[in-house]
Amino acid sequence: MSRILFAWELGGNLGHMTRQLPIARRLRQQGHQVFFVVRDTAVAAQLLTPEGFAYAQAPVNVDKKRLPHPVNYAEILIASGYADPAVLLGLVQGWISLIRLFKADLIVVDHAPTALVAARLTALPAITIGTGFEIPPNCLPLPSIRPWETIPTERLLRAEEYVLERLNALATFLKGGTIERITDLFQGARKVLATFAELDHYGTREGENYVGPLYTGTTGQLITWHQIDKPHVFAYLRPDAPGFENLLKALSKLSAEVIVVAPGIKPAHIQAFATLNLRILTQPVQTEQLFKMTDCAVTTGGTGTVSQCLLAGIPLLLVPQNVEQFLMSLRVEVLGAGTAARNNRQEQDFAGLLEALLKKSCYRLSARAFAQQYAGYAPAETTDNVIQLIDSTLTNRDAVSSQ
Template sequence: MSRILFAWELGANYGHLTRQLPIAEKLRKQGHAVFFAVRDTTIAARLLEPLGFAYTQAPFDTANRRPVQPPANYAEILLASGYADPPTLCGMVRGWLSLIRLLRADSVVIDHAPTALFAAYLAGLPAAVIGTGFEIPPDRSPLPSIRPWDNIGLDRLQQAEEKVLDRLNPLTVSSGRPKLQRISELFRYASIMLASFAELDHYGVRDGQNYDGPLSTDFSGQQESWREPDKPHIFAYLRPSLPGFELLLRALSKQAAEVIVIAPGIRRSQAEALATNRFRLHTQPIALNNGLLQSADLAVSYAGAGTVNTCLLAGVPMLLLPQNVEQYLMSRCVETIGAGIAAKQTRNETQFSELLEQALHTPAYRQQARAFAQRHAGFNPEQTLNQTVRMIEELLPDRKANEQTEVR
């Protein structure tokens, strides 16, 4: 039996753990011991606790730093996440190394956890990286801009990369490991599983890159179905933190359509006050494997990668309301393939209503969403899951060596 640590450090919401869960369950069934270090223990309590997985708080920068300007590339994301301050970075790295040692991990599965990946590199421990295009930057130096709509100079991108390397390399030297010449070397150290389709890569299509397709958990929550077959059907996955959230709900409720909304975090009393027979609002994720999406005419979301993948595989056009740069980039991908539209600065009820009407009644969006689904009709998530598990197991030392060796 090998001991495998799943690491989640950056990012929010359910997507990271729902991507890791099917992998972890399969590895556990095959006899491996699985542990989680998570950024958000509340989400872990909801998803991991019922399945009996052990978890702890991941080391990450708790300073809530506010950069002077939005990060321009992956290197600046790292600088805004504690890497600009050497003691903070050292503390995070030592925290991950301590977890690896205390758990006697044989390998680490990285999901948006760059410091855990760096710790695995320092420890000489096998690592597998799973993620979307945004979470796994391309093998380039300097790392490219994540704000293509802004005029960001090459000098700024290069300076950010050099600053990160200046913070990391004293730790590599003290650990007796070779210096890093570029940040992307960390990802070359690991085995990579890019859980996306080429059209939905935040950085654009990468030459020679294998796109394995999304990994996600089929929620076993409440079953839902459409009750009014003669009306348009709108499915929405939203967050109360979305600017204009209540105005959007009001606009949705006034549509001449049947609407099902998932809004984790919304107050139950608020959901009950809005509910009608054709406008139903859920406070927790619901089951999506019963044909619900295939019968939807429109999906509305904040452009999380998991939701976008799931809806487009079902051939459903989208209205997207991105909140951060990762979601803006995903929205651009959807607009590029013509399968939907993104709201820019829309935050009043009238504008929301107009966008909903446009998205619902533009046949081209539906046509392109169905074309995406047809291009990927052969996609088999079980095959992607098996490939990922196989990749992780190939990294593991043989069991006899495992019993005699500890991570130092």
């Protein structure tokens, strides 16, 4: 059996872990040894510790200097430490050390570009799993992630050249091969676009194999709706979401039964807003059965939650906290299956958006059309496809090693 390392470096919240978990469970059942390297050990403690998976902290850039508004994938890398050769060397060497300490036979990468660099330098087979945002299109220049702004092409090109210069200088120093494009990192790995084409943050790409989202709706606390005669509204939010308190006020005044899952919420907010009609929970809940009777959902725009809702035919109010989530909001709006809260996030703004989603049939019909288009989709089948890809990669590795 093989030793398989799961890597997560960038991004936050639960989505990366919930995408990796179904794969890791299956690999462990097959007898493989699995180890996680994670960006957020608090998330790992919540999701991995109960399942008995071992994990360690990923190498991260501790420099507080940040590029305020990255405009493409290259600038995301610059903002993550690639601007400083010493920081980049430390990050890559950290990943190389983890790979060697674990004696990994294969690495499964989820939004961990520096782990991909390390895999390339150590000739370790890699599989990269992600949504559209985490695996940028193979084009020059890398496209803007702020389509509502006019970004000069020169800036996009300059950012990639800047990153390439540092990556190739590092590769030369560590006696590894150089690359011509940032996307060569992804071309060198076996790629899994774990989303639907309609929900690709960059828009649908021709010739790509969209396998569908990876998630589990059966992890967490089992809860049910209590009131059959009222509309049901489900919300998965972070307390630092813009307008969070105003949104709670709007939800509390709906003529509906509301369940809010808000990890990290202050006890004072629970005391202020929880009622018989509005339950506030701090831990993940099982959504598979719950979504069968949900009329509207509120979320920040994570791919997993959005996909689950649309597959259940549930229209969405999106409250994005970052560029990635805002791009997802735009995809949902193009589908006609929801709407995004933008600059105006007062109580009355949220109330109007919620009422529209519950009363206007156009949103519900569009969400149901999406659900019908993908009727029969099962995340377990996507997991099967990824497992087969891992098996074939390991088989090829063993064949090469034996020659």
